[in-house]
Amino acid sequence: MLTVSANDASRVYGTSNPTFTGSVAGAVNGDTFTESFTTTATLSSNAGSYAIVPSATGANLSSYSVVTNNGTLTVSRAGSTTALALSGGTNPGATVTLNATVSSATTGTPTGTVSFYDGTTLLDTATLISGTASYSTSSLSPALSHPLTAVYSGDINFLTSTSSATTVTIGGLDFTMSALPPTQSGDAGTSFAYNLAIAPTYASYPGTVNFSVTGLPQNATVSFSPASLAADAGKQTVTMAVNTAGVLAESRPTSLRRNAVAVMAFLLLPLFGAGRLRREGRRLANLICVLIALLAATALTGCGVNTKMVTQTFTLTVTATSGTVQHTSTVSLDLQIK
DSSP states (O other): OEEEEEOOEEEETTSOOOOOOEEEEOOOTTOOOEEEEEOSOOTTOOSEEEEEEEEEEOTTGGGSOEEEEOEEEEEEOBOEEEEEEEEEOOSTTOOEEEEEEEEESSSSOOOSEEEEEETTEEEEEEEOBTTEEEEEESOOOTTEEEEEEEEEOOOSSBOOEEOOOEEEEEOOOOEEEEEESSEEEEETTOEEEEEEEEEESSSSOSSOEEEEEEOOOTTOEEEEESSEEOTTOOSEEEEEEEEOTTOOOOOOOOHHHHHHHHHHHHHHGGGOSHHHHHHTHHHHHHHHHHHHHHHHHHHHTTTTOOOSOEEEEEEEEEEEEETTEEEEEEEEEEEEEO
């Protein structure tokens, strides 16, 4: 009996079959035989196990009862490499496209899916078409750096692989603000309105927008309409109303009042001393009349408050706060105070 056997062998998908080996046992009388092998596995056969079928040729083969022992060819999955490329903008809300290309370490084209990650967060999974897969998003969080990777799932012929991380930094949300008119003038007791033109730089504000102001006249009040803006409010005009009804005139002694006090002090000074008081009785009476007249004049001028109109300039600093972002704008108020 002649036993013809094939040894087991292995290779990676996408590579050529190795040279098969085996043995022929049981030949007698100096007979020799040549062994050969066949298999159904080709370069593009899927990973798996395939039979290696041996056979023998030689003189006097017909004189033998031939037994064959097949070997096993094991085709293993090939390696792969995944590369990630980014395109698009880095402004908040801009579309960023992730393009993954999966390549074979041998031959052939990988199939299957690619999963896109932002750090450890799964963004999406896409199917490979001719070795490529893409995903687009406009939802990457602003003011953050995002380490993006593409992970190939592998298929029957290819092992999984992961791209290097590609970091994209999305800019922060911001807004603009300007106040008009730059200057207003009027009397104390008037309400003055300024318009605040405010708009997000990108799709939205960093957060709710709140307003405040410094530099107001004493006792003046301020209100904003609307009082605040939602993050998604978009471009708006906010009215800032400054009410000066509570602003009082400055209390300043008039020259007449000062003169009255000075005259009284001057005229009364010589009267100190009991001896002279009797001799100056008539003069004292005259001085008292003058004093009464001066005090009456003072009362007619508003109890010592200066009625002359004085213009005072106030610089108002308006601050808009949204999240961690602040912007300021200044306006002037020329207030006429009596």
